[in-house]
Amino acid sequence: MHFNFITIIARQEWTSIFRSKIPLALFTVLLLVSLLATFTGWQYVRKFNHQQKTAHQEVLDQWMNQPNRHPHRVAHYGYMVFREKSPLSFFDFGLDSYVGNAVFLEAHRQNTINMSEAGFSNGMLRFGELSMAMVLQLLVPLFIIFIGFQTVAGLKQNGVLKIMLCQRASFLDILLGKTAGITGVVWILFLPLLLLCLMAGNLLIAGGINADALTRIVLLTILYALYFLIITMLVVTVSALSKSSKNALMTLVLIWMLFFIVIPKTAQTLGSSLHTAPDKIAFEQAIEADVSKQGDSHDPDDPHFSQLKAATLRKYGVDSIAALPVNYGALVMQEGETISSGIFNKHFDNLIGIYKSQNTVSSIHALIDPYLAIRNLSMNLSGTDFDSFTAFQKQTEKYRFERTKKLNEIHLTRIKYQNDSKQKVSAENWQKQPDFTFQPVPVSRNLSDASLSLAALLLWVAAGFGALTYVSSKRAYQL
Amino acid sequence: MLEAINLTKRYGSHTALNSLNLKIQPGEIFALLGQNGAGKTTTINLFLGFTEPTEGTALINGISVAGHPQEIKKYLAYIPETVMLYPNLTGLENLKYFSSLAGFDYSEKELGELLATAGLQSKAFGQRLAGYSKGMRQKVGIAIAVAKKAKVLLLDEPTSGLDPKASNEFSRIIRSLAGNGTAILMATHDIFRAKEVASRIGIMKEGNLQSVIEAASISANELESLYLKTV
Numbered sequence: 271m272h273f274n275f276i277t278i279i280a281r282q283e284w285t286s287i288f289r290s291k292i293p294l295a296l297f298t299v300l301l302l303v304s305l306l307a308t309f310t311g312w313q314y315v316r317k318f319n320h321q322q323k324t325a326h327q328e329v330l331d332q333w334m335n336q337p338n339r340h341p342h343r344v345a346h347y348g349y350m351v352f353r354e355k356s357p358l359s360f361f362d363f364g365l366d367s368y369v370g371n372a373v374f375l376e377a378h379r380q381n382t383i384n385m386s387e388a389g390f391s392n393g394m395l396r397f398g399e400l401s402m403a404m405v406l407q408l409l410v411p412l413f414i415i416f417i418g419f420q421t422v423a424g425l426k427q428n429g430v431l432k433i434m435l436c437q438r439a440s441f442l443d444i445l446l447g448k449t450a451g452i453t454g455v456v457w458i459l460f461l462p463l464l465l466l467c468l469m470a471g472n473l474l475i476a477g478g479i480n481a482d483a484l485t486r487i488v489l490l491t492i493l494y495a496l497y498f499l500i501i502t503m504l505v506v507t508v509s510a511l512s513k514s515s516k517n518a519l520m521t522l523v524l525i526w527m528l529f530f531i532v533i534p535k536t537a538q539t540l541g542s543s544l545h546t547a548p549d550k551i552a553f554e555q556a557i558e559a560d561v562s563k564q565g566d567s568h569d570p571d572d573p574h575f576s577q578l579k580a581a582t583l584r585k586y587g588v589d590s591i592a593a594l595p596v597n598y599g600a601l602v603m604q605e606g607e608t609i610s611s612g613i614f615n616k617h618f619d620n621l622i623g624i625y626k627s628q629n630t631v632s633s634i635h636a637l638i639d640p641y642l643a644i645r646n647l648s649m650n651l652s653g654t655d656f657d658s659f660t661a662f663q664k665q666t667e668k669y670r671f672e673r674t675k676k677l678n679e680i681h682l683t684r685i686k687y688q689n690d691s692k693q694k695v696s697a698e699n700w701q702k703q704p705d706f707t708f709q710p711v712p713v714s715r716n717l718s719d720a721s722l723s724l725a726a727l728l729l730w731v732a733a734g735f736g737a738l739t740y741v742s743s744k745r746a747y748q749l
Numbered sequence: 750m751l752e753a754i755n756l757t758k759r760y761g762s763h764t765a766l767n768s769l770n771l772k773i774q775p776g777e778i779f780a781l782l783g784q785n786g787a788g789k790t791t792t793i794n795l796f797l798g799f800t801e802p803t804e805g806t807a808l809i810n811g812i813s814v815a816g817h818p819q820e821i822k823k824y825l826a827y828i829p830e831t832v833m834l835y836p837n838l839t840g841l842e843n844l845k846y847f848s849s850l851a852g853f854d855y856s857e858k859e860l861g862e863l864l865a866t867a868g869l870q871s872k873a874f875g876q877r878l879a880g881y882s883k884g885m886r887q888k889v890g891i892a893i894a895v896a897k898k899a900k901v902l903l904l905d906e907p908t909s910g911l912d913p914k915a916s917n918e919f920s921r922i923i924r925s926l927a928g929n930g931t932a933i934l935m936a937t938h939d940i941f942r943a944k945e946v947a948s949r950i951g952i953m954k955e956g957n958l959q960s961v962i963e964a965a966s967i968s969a970n971e972l973e974s975l976y977l978k979t980v
Contacts, residue, residue, distance in 0.1 A: 278849050282835070289837045428833035433893065436797060436827040437850035440819055749799050 271446070275439035279447025280454060283421065287455050293417045297459050300409055307402045308467045311360035315475055322352045322371070334701050338694045341680040342603065345377035351669065351706040353662045356653025357476040357483060361468060361490075362403035364654025373663070375670040377677070378607065380557075380614040382550065402467055403648050406460065406494055407641060408530055411501045414456055415522045418505040420515035421448045426749070427514050435748060442742035445506055449738065453502045457495055465491050485713050486651045493651075493724075496731055497644040503734030510741045533639040534632075541631035547624045553617065560613045565606075578605055592687060599690055600681035607678065611671045618667070622660050629656060636726035643730065646723035650716040657719045661711050669706045676703060750775055751796060751901055751932050755805035758791050758956075765791040767956040768805065775900065778923065778933040780943035780964075783953035784980050789936035791956075793903050796934065797827055809901055826899035830906035832890035836879035840864055840889050843878060848896040855896065867892035868918050884915030891922055902926060904935040908942050920946045940976055944969045952979045 287293050329350040336344060353371040374381050422445065425431035434444055468487045472479050479487070505522060512518035548556065565574030582601060583589060591598040629646075636643035649655040677700065685693045717724065741747050756769040766788040773779045781789045794800045795807045798818035807814040809821045834843045844860050855863070864874055867888040878886060887907065894902055904923070908916040916939075923946050927933055937943050943950050944964055950972065951961045959979050962972065 275850055278846070282838075282846050286835060286837060429829045429831060430833050430835070432797070432799070432829060433827060433832070433834070433847065433890070434850060435799070436822060436825060437847055437897070438819075438822050438852050439850045745799060745801060749794070 272439065272443050275443040276447040276450060279439065279444055280450035283448055283451025284454055287417055287452070293413075293455070296413050296416060300405060300413060300460075301463065303400070303409070304402050304405045304463060304467065307400045307405055308360065308471060311363070311401055312471050312474055315355050315357075315360040318371075319354055319475070322354060325350070325372075326352050330705065334697075336697055336700070338697050340691060340694055341677040341685065341699065342377070342600075344700050345674050345677040348374055348376035349673070349706075350374050351666055351708075353708045355475075356658065356710060357472045358468065358486060358490075358652040359654045360471045360475060361401065362648045362652035362654055363399055363401050364649035364652055365656055365659060366654045367399065369656075369659040371662075373666050375666060375673065377603070377674045378610060380611070380618075380667060380670070402464070403652070406464065407497075407644055407648065410456065410460055410498060411526060411530075411641075414452065414498065414501045414505050415519070415526060417455065418448075418452045418502060419509055419519045419522050421452065421506060422509040423512040423515045423518040424509075426512075431748065440742065441748055442739060445510055445738045445742050448509075449499075449502055449506045452506065453499050456498045456502065460498065461491055461495055464494055482713055486653075486716075489713070489717075490648065490651050493644060493647050493727065496727055497640060500640045500727070500730045500734050503731075503738060507734070507737045507741055510738075510747055529639050529641045533635055534642060534645075537632040537635035537639075537642065538628075541628035544631060545624050545627040547621060547628070553621060557610075557613055557617050560617070561610050564609045564613065575602060575605070578602070594687065596682050597685050597687045597690065599687060600678050600685065603681070604675060604678040607671065607674050611667065615667065618663065625656065625660075630722070633720075633722040633726070636723045637729065640727060640730045643723040643727040647720050647727065650720040650723075651713070653710055653716070655716070655719070657716070658711050662708055665708060666706070673703060676700075750808075750810055751779075751934055752808040752811075753792070753795075753805065754808070756792070756795060756802055756807055757804040758788075758795060758800060759803045764956045766795065769958055771951070771958065771961075773932045773934055775930045775932050776927050777949065778927045778935060778947045780947035780950045781934065781936045781953055782938070782940060782943055782950060782976055783936075784938075786955075787953040787980070788956040789953055790905055792953075793827075793905050793934065793936055796901075796903055797825070798822075824899060825901040825903060826894035826897045827903045828887070828890045828894055828905070828907050830909050831883065832886040834878055834886065834889060837877055839875050839877055840869060840881070840885075841874045843889055844892050844896060847893045851897045853896060853898075860896075863892045863896050864889065866895055866922075868922060884911050884918075887911060887915070887919060891919070895926065900931060902931050902933045904933065904937075906937055907935065908937065908939055916942060940973050941969050944972050952976055954980050 333347075333349055336347060351373055355366060355371070359366055370382075420427075422431065425434065431444070435441060439447070465487065468490060469479065472483050472487065476483065504525070508521050508525070509515075509518045512521060565572050578601070579591070579598070582594065582598065583591075586594050586596075588594055632642055633646060636646065646655070650657070680695055680699050684695050684699075711719075751771070751773040753769045753771040756766060756771075757764070758766040769788075769792060771779070781792060783789050791800070795802055796809065796814060798814045798821060801815050810824050812821050812824075814821050835846070838846065841857065841860050841864065844864060845855065845857075848855055848860070848863075861871065861874055865871065869885060869888040869892065873881065873885060878889070881889070890907075902923075907923075908919055911919060920942060923933060923935070927948075935943070935947065944967070947964045949961055950964050952959050952975070960975070962975070967975070
């Protein structure tokens with residue numbers, strides 16, 4: 271391998287591409303689409319966050335303006351919490367449009383997350399939204415195919431490859447030089463654009479770029495650079511294996527369809543059939559069944575609550591509920607809350623486990639499809655992945671439980687058992703409660719969650735070099 | 750120097766080249782005549798190292814081509830039937846590119862001299878190859894070969910499709926290269942061109958070298974009769 275020859279060939283490839291008008295015309299189209307996607311993405315996130323902020327303020331005002339009332343009524347009054355979109359969600363919408371960003375929290379009930387974009391749109395969303403990530407993941411590979419399909423096959427067809435091989439550069443030098451040249455063109459055209467859009471979008475949405483955002487932006491740029499390198503190596507390899515430019519183009523278009531349509535759909539279908547998840551009704555029915563098995567607080571003969579009653583009376587050394595220094599009704603409610611929350615968390619963890627298994631099937635497919643690898647990594651680093659959604663759901667349930675518990679404690683200590691429902695406490699009691707703020711998943715956990723996809727992407731880089739080396743060692747592919 | 754020792758190439762049951770024994774000395778031009786499929790291009794590909802022999806050895810300067818395909822590149826240059834090169838580069842740029850791939854870093858003046866040696870008019874140096882005629886592209890191909898200072902030159906139908914004037918000019922340059930000590934193997938259909946430039950002529954049929962003739966010992970008409978009788 272001669273670095274000097276690789277550089278010469280790369281420079282020539284670069285010159286050839288830039289002298290042709292077609293690549294520049296294609297790039298102009300992609301540039302316009304990218305800018306449009308970035309602009310609409312930024313507008314959407316900005317509008318969404320603004321609406322959410324307004325809604326949040328309204329909910330908070332309503333909560334704060336409740337009059338003095340019974341704490342259990344406050345617990346049932348409920349509270350709405352929101353997940354602000356991640357600053358990079360304008361770049362990669364990921365699952366955001368399908369999973370929702372708001373949930374109504376109330377006592378005794380674990381409501382699911384609502385207000386997804388898909389739930390409020392016509393069916394067109396099913397066909398996908400235009401995001402910059404989509405342009406980079408699906409359309410840039412097409413650009414690479416169009417500028418690179420004849421890079422070796424064309425030389426073979428017109429006999430130039432033979433003359434090149436008769437100089438002192440080896441076939442490997444030629445293939446690596448071609449790869450370097452095309453990758454260089456793609457990097458110089460798309461990476462600054464990517465970096466600029468990520469920085470500008472983040473700055474406009476979040477008002478600044480903190481260390482976490484900067485890390486995500488740098489990682490996204492590096493990972494997309496590797497993805498473009500992989501696609502280029504694939505294009506050069508197929509071109510080197512093909513007898514003619516036409517064959518190379520047909521093979522590459524077929525691979526594009528496999529990578530971007532067939533394998534992702536197959537992986538998704540395979541994941542859901544290998545790991546079947548219950549539907550919403552079955553999920554809720556299973557929770558209800560477990561809760562009634564555990565104990566019914568309204569049934570005077572329920573063994574669990576009979577035991578609770580006996581243990582409480584024993585603890586306070588009294589023989590009747592009326593003689594307790596605390597409100598037994600609140601105690602029962604808190605016990606019911608603990609039971610239902612525990613059962614919900616168990617079922618929810620099981621459900622998440624199933625979804626994660628489905629996602630693992632998709633991640634394993636990244637070993638045969640680099641698009642799946644970059645898709646997962648891009649979503650994770652943009653904070654629009656499945657883990658960000660489950661983190662929100664878990665944080666809201668924890669918040670709901672703590673908030674209800676505090677109201678039950680007020681009920682327990684400030685409301686007398688006798689004539690319970692007629693009593694009220696000061697509104698200050700719940701006005702002091704902390705508000706919910708979603709804690710985004712840190713970048714380190716994002717990366718660790720996507721470790722399989724990251725490993726797959728790195729393996730693809732190694733496989734690309736392996737393929738080029740293998741093809742270059744076969745004389746049959748030189749003619 | 751080029752040497753073939755029992756050089757054989759088979760593709761399954763088909764024998765493309767059968768036990769070729771041949772030695773071409775420095776300064777000698779050897780023309781291989783034969784119909785399509787006679788084994789001329791196979792012979793050239795074996796010397797270029799693009800295909801491995803089934804049996805026998807191809808040697809360039811005493812080095813086995815199959816054993817050292819990269820090392821023998823130092824000694825050889827190749828001109829195909831149609832020199833395409835890069836149409837969006839100029840003649841000068843093409844020559845600079847290909848000579849740099851051979852490890853030479855010529856100045857623009859030297860590149861111009863090489864193109865002039867190959868017979869290209871100076872006004873064409875800066876024009877893109879897309880606008881060149883076939884003869885002009887062949888001249889750039891010659892310049893690439895000359896720039897490499899190769900000891901061995903392999904030509905595959907180099908005058909095919911050239912007009913008589915361009916063919917004559919081509920022959921003159923080839924003879925001049927041989928005069929400088931280059932061993933030249935030329936596969937051709939053109940009996941009269943072979944007679945004009947070569948010192949020895951081999952006639953091939955179905956992978957076999959049927960006969961080798963000293964070019965000086967035979968007239969063009971006699972060569973044509975012999976050729977037609979052989980093939």
